[in-house]
Amino acid sequence: MSDPLIPHRASALPSLDVADSAALEDLYVRGTPTNTLRAYERDLVYLTAWKQAAFGAALTWPEQEEVALRFVLDHSRDLHEEEGRAKQTAEALIGLGLRKGLSCPAPATLNRRIASWCAFHRMRNQPNPFDAPLLRQTRAKARKAMARPPTPKSAHPITKDVLLKLLDAAGSGLRGLRDRAILLLGWASGGRRRSEIVGLNREDVDLSEYDAQGVVWLQLVQTKTTDHGKTPKLVLKGYAARAVVAWIDASGITEGPLFRRITRTDALGQKRLSDAAVSQILKRLLQDAGLDPSYASPHGLRSGFLTQAALDGAPLPAAMRLSLHRSAAQAQKYYDDVDVAANPATDLLADW
Incomplete structure (x- = not known):
């Protein structure tokens, strides 16, 4: 600049x-x-x-x-x-x-x-x-x-059901592998911001425990809420870990930007994806999944992760260890947005 x-x-x-x-x-x-x-x-x-x-x-x-x-x-x-x-x-x-x-x-x-x-x-x-x-x-x-009700950064949270629709819409080929890896890494690692996703390098992804335990470790250099070099390691398991490994294997990337542009001929480029590219990918997948392109923004990955954590009954501190929220009050807002009827605590006597 x-x-x-x-x-x-x-x-x-x-x-x-x-x-x-x-x-x-x-x-x-x-x-x-x-x-x-x-x-x-x-x-x-x-x-x-x-x-x-x-x-x-x-x-x-x-x-x-x-x-x-x-x-x-x-x-x-x-x-x-x-x-x-x-x-x-x-x-x-x-x-x-x-x-x-x-x-x-x-x-x-x-x-x-x-x-x-x-x-x-x-x-x-x-x-x-x-x-x-x-x-x-x-x-x-x-x-x-000028006080007005706060406007959510994403019209809707991308909860698990919506995420699965987007993954199905990603299609095949190198582009589909990349897009699925972006969505799953961004969602499952705690709801990463666009800049954090595209800022990852191949060197930031540790696959040393993948074959034995199915675990992928991520090391972000810095986030909005953590200082340079002090961001804790984040973990991917299951579908998310498999998607990232599939992308790395198919792309053959050994160093440099993890997520790169793909040409119209489905060839891998060398340039790092921009923040705006993540928004464009999400809009395209929303449309291909039969949803309005304005249904959610990339922040929906972050709000969707926390909303799903609340729906599944995950304790707030456990979700925050991945989302890296500095403020518990800020993270709690996503838990508060969950319909009280969908709160797992309401099912404590459901089987009696």
């Missing part, structure tokens, strides 16, 4: 020479998750365009509190019935393809963009305008005014 933020850092520390500045840039890039860097890049583009449309000026460091306050106000209300500067700015952003409409943006979107803006100030060793008392109070009021 070409990072336009780094060159300004040296201005706050004039003692840094060129080599130190380059080392600092490299440290920031290596020490920041790829998805976060992409989000920073998107947010910087948006903030730059908004400031230009609203004030006819570029971003400044540190930014003025009045500018930060107007940003919060512009993104904390519906602009359909309004006339004036805020609506004109929003329409300019819509024209640039940076804003979807005049409706009030999701609170999470506003919070992420402000968090990025704060991070940009820290990178430049500059004071953050959002720390001002008025900005803090305004943001708190905006959060209450």
